[in-house]
Amino acid sequence: xxxxxxxxxxxxxxxxxxxxxxxxxxxxxxxxxxxxxxxxxxxxxxxxxxxxxxxxxxxxxxxxxxxxxxxxxxxxxxxxxxxxxxxxxxxxxxxxxxxxxxxxxxxxxxxxxxxxxxxxxxxxxxxxxxxxxxxxxxxxxxxxxxxxxxxxxxxxxxxxxxxxxxxxxxxxxxxxxxxxxxxxxxxxxxxxxxxxxxxxxxxxxxxxxxxxxxxxxxxxxxxxxxxxxxxxxxxxxxxxxxxxxxxxxxxxxxxxxxxxxxxxxxxxxxxxxxxxxxxxxxxxxxxxxxxxxxxxxxxxxxxxxxxxxxxxxxxxxxxxxxxxxxxxxxx
Numbered sequence: 001x002x003x004x005x006x007x008x009x010x011x012x013x014x015x016x017x018x019x020x021x022x023x024x025x026x027x028x029x030x031x032x033x034x035x036x037x038x039x040x041x042x043x044x045x046x047x048x049x050x051x052x053x054x055x056x057x058x059x060x061x062x063x064x065x066x067x068x069x070x071x072x073x074x075x076x077x078x079x080x081x082x083x084x085x086x087x088x089x090x091x092x093x094x095x096x097x098x099x100x101x102x103x104x105x106x107x108x109x110x111x112x113x114x115x116x117x118x119x120x121x122x123x124x125x126x127x128x129x130x131x132x133x134x135x136x137x138x139x140x141x142x143x144x145x146x147x148x149x150x151x152x153x154x155x156x157x158x159x160x161x162x163x164x165x166x167x168x169x170x171x172x173x174x175x176x177x178x179x180x181x182x183x184x185x186x187x188x189x190x191x192x193x194x195x196x197x198x199x200x201x202x203x204x205x206x207x208x209x210x211x212x213x214x215x216x217x218x219x220x221x222x223x224x225x226x227x228x229x230x231x232x233x234x235x236x237x238x239x240x241x242x243x244x245x246x247x248x249x250x251x252x253x254x255x256x257x258x259x260x261x262x263x264x265x266x267x268x269x270x271x272x273x274x275x276x277x278x279x280x281x282x283x284x285x286x287x288x289x290x291x292x293x294x295x296x297x298x299x300x301x302x303x304x305x306x307x308x309x310x311x312x313x314x315x316x317x318x319x320x321x322x323x324x325x326x327x328x329x330x331x
Contacts, residue, residue, distance in 0.1 A: 007044055008047040010079050012083070013049070014052070019085045020088060023120065024050070024066070027083050030183060030199070033194075034046065034183040035048070037187075037191045045187075049074070050068040050069070051073075053070065055069050055070035055073070071107070079110065080111065082114040082115070083117065084117065086120040086122070090122045094126055097123070101126045102127075105129070108124075113165045115182065116137075116169065117169050117174070117175030118138045118141075118171045119171075122145060132152075133152065133163040133166060134153040134155055134163055135153070135155065136159070136168045137171075139170065157315075159177045226265065226266065233277055237299075278301050281300045282297070282312075286323055293308065
């Protein structure tokens with residue numbers, strides 16, 4: 001808790017060599033803006049400090065060096081919030097930062113809350129702060145985090161996750177979403193909305209990590225053997241017979257073997273892949289065309305608008321109508 005109701009809350013941003021710059025500066029900007037709006041109301045905001053093992057300049061992966069204060073300078077202080085950024089080469093950063101992990105292990109239980117951005121979850125997990133908890137991280141690092149810490153429950157689509165005093169977020173800019181949620185919890189919705197408006201971001205963005213391209217995800221995994229199938233699938237989404245048998249035939253495999261190998265290579269079942277390709281095609285049509293929603297539903301293989309709406313709500317937490325209002329590029 002803050003040292004006094006009349007004192008700013010102390011927020012420590014943890015810096016280490018190779019961190020992602022936006023992981024740190026995104027949340028810092030949120031807390032800075034919140035402090036400005038709280039000060040205008042005559043209320044305390046946040047004391048924001050960047051910290052590291054020894055203090056001094058700490059270089060991000062992008063080559064920008066940030067000034068920091070040593071951990072030891074805050075011994076005995078009442079820490080409200082600890083924010084831990086991620087790193088593109090997070091396992092290398094972990095190996096080079098055992099003192100940072102150890103500091104987190106001892107400092108976090110004394111703080112009111114601890115939050116990680118992107119692959120910062122790896123540092124929290126290494127410090128034992130995520131044991132038997134649900135957590136979020138960058139979508140491309142979910143499998144590795146799960147392999148290193150099998151007791152974790154990885155929420156692969158969440159923008160951020162709260163488990164008691166521990167918060168974790170998805171990749172990079174999701175740290176801004178997380179910081180806005182922390183500000184809303186402390187300062188109220190009005191201040192958080194003002195901050196979101198100043199930063200030109202959603203207060204609560206529609207959908208989750210599922211918004212990134214399913215085609216790109218397939219390519220990023222070990223799904224290359226199915227590239228031809230995916231191209232065929234994208235051209236035939238309106239078909240009502242895109243079942244396992246049809247996909248297996250297209251891939252020249254038996255249905256049973258196809259289902260097993262496809263999930264092994266792509267990380268999803270054939271049925272889920274079809275649904276996600278249809279969803280992505282519908283999103284693209286809503287963004288770029290003026291076709292009515294029922295026609296888009298038929299063109300993408302959903303059959304009718306009700307099924308399209310249910311799929312949008314399940315994956316993106318938004319209706320097709322509202323999605324078009326927010327993202328349409330069509331005149």
